[in-house]
Amino acid sequence: MTITQPLDAQAVSASPVFVCDGVQAGYGKVNVVHRFDLEAAAGSVIAVLGPNGSGKTTLLTTLAGLLPAQAGTVTIDGQPLKNGRPGIAARRGLVLVPDDRALFTGLTVDENLKAARGKHATTVDQAFDRFPALAKRRKINAGDLSGGEQQMLAVARALMQEPRVLLIDEMSMGLAPVIVEELMPMVRKIADETGAVVVLVEQHVQLALEVADRAMVLVHGEIVLDRPADELAKQTAVLEAAYLGDVESATAGSEEKAPASE
Numbered sequence: 001m002t003i004t005q006p007l008d009a010q011a012v013s014a015s016p017v018f019v020c021d022g023v024q025a026g027y028g029k030v031n032v033v034h035r036f037d038l039e040a041a042a043g044s045v046i047a048v049l050g051p052n053g054s055g056k057t058t059l060l061t062t063l064a065g066l067l068p069a070q071a072g073t074v075t076i077d078g079q080p081l082k083n084g085r086p087g088i089a090a091r092r093g094l095v096l097v098p099d100d101r102a103l104f105t106g107l108t109v110d111e112n113l114k115a116a117r118g119k120h121a122t123t124v125d126q127a128f129d130r131f132p133a134l135a136k137r138r139k140i141n142a143g144d145l146s147g148g149e150q151q152m153l154a155v156a157r158a159l160m161q162e163p164r165v166l167l168i169d170e171m172s173m174g175l176a177p178v179i180v181e182e183l184m185p186m187v188r189k190i191a192d193e194t195g196a197v198v199v200l201v202e203q204h205v206q207l208a209l210e211v212a213d214r215a216m217v218l219v220h221g222e223i224v225l226d227r228p229a230d231e232l233a234k235q236t237a238v239l240e241a242a243y244l245g246d247v248e249s250a251t252a253g254s255e256e257k258a259p260a261s262e
């Protein structure tokens, strides 16, 4: 006997959690991101890569509602968000970890986590179960933590809000590569265990590709590459061409494989 899933159950499991449709972003009349489209399923990690100044932070800030979109819609679980309303976006489960981490540096680790909890069910002890290194530092002021610990706290604090969509802007900012290597698998784990969609802006390209499902490369406000991350990880020349703005070579060279040592 063949047991088939009911049609509506299939539709639910297949429907994307996070959809961006024709999003344009910028400042006043200046357009920075010309168009951003995304459909992301629960538990997926999307790496948004690209050279300095290509518009990555502008994009994340806009998706979080902190900067009103110039055009387009952002939808969570089928419901469009109100443009430029970060509080509503946060209540709908969209949480941004900004590149400056925005911690309360004069408050302890404990206090930072409690302040983020709001009415959510997640407890501070659950946060410490996930990040045991922070548990040992719970009475220390956030400002006195190491850079890696601060980043861990920024992510732990975001998770207190039980995100459906977690936007992480340059987790590696100011951190030694060895610390970034330790932190990056945490991103994969969060997506797998919580089912959140994670959109990760990152300069450590290869490390980001190791944990991402899909990678998008933003150059001068345009997505010039959009591929499975494991595929792009093997295409270093394509990636380099895209970063240099040579979109034609990037697209033409998509079959090239990276050296085995990569």
Ligand SMILES: Nc1ncnc2c1ncn2[C@@H]1O[C@H](COP(=O)(O)OP(=O)(O)OP(=O)(O)O)[C@@H](O)[C@H]1O
Pocket (backbone or CB within 6 Å): 027, 032, 050, 051, 052, 053, 054, 055, 056, 057, 058, 059
């Ligand atoms: N507040 C602002 N007002 C006007 N223009 C801005 C503002 N912030 C950023 N820009 C401009 O928007 C463009 C994209 O900047 P953005 O910070 O989004 O790029 P990025 O890809 O995140 O760069 P990086 O990797 O260096 O952080 C740049 O030309 C920048 O000068």
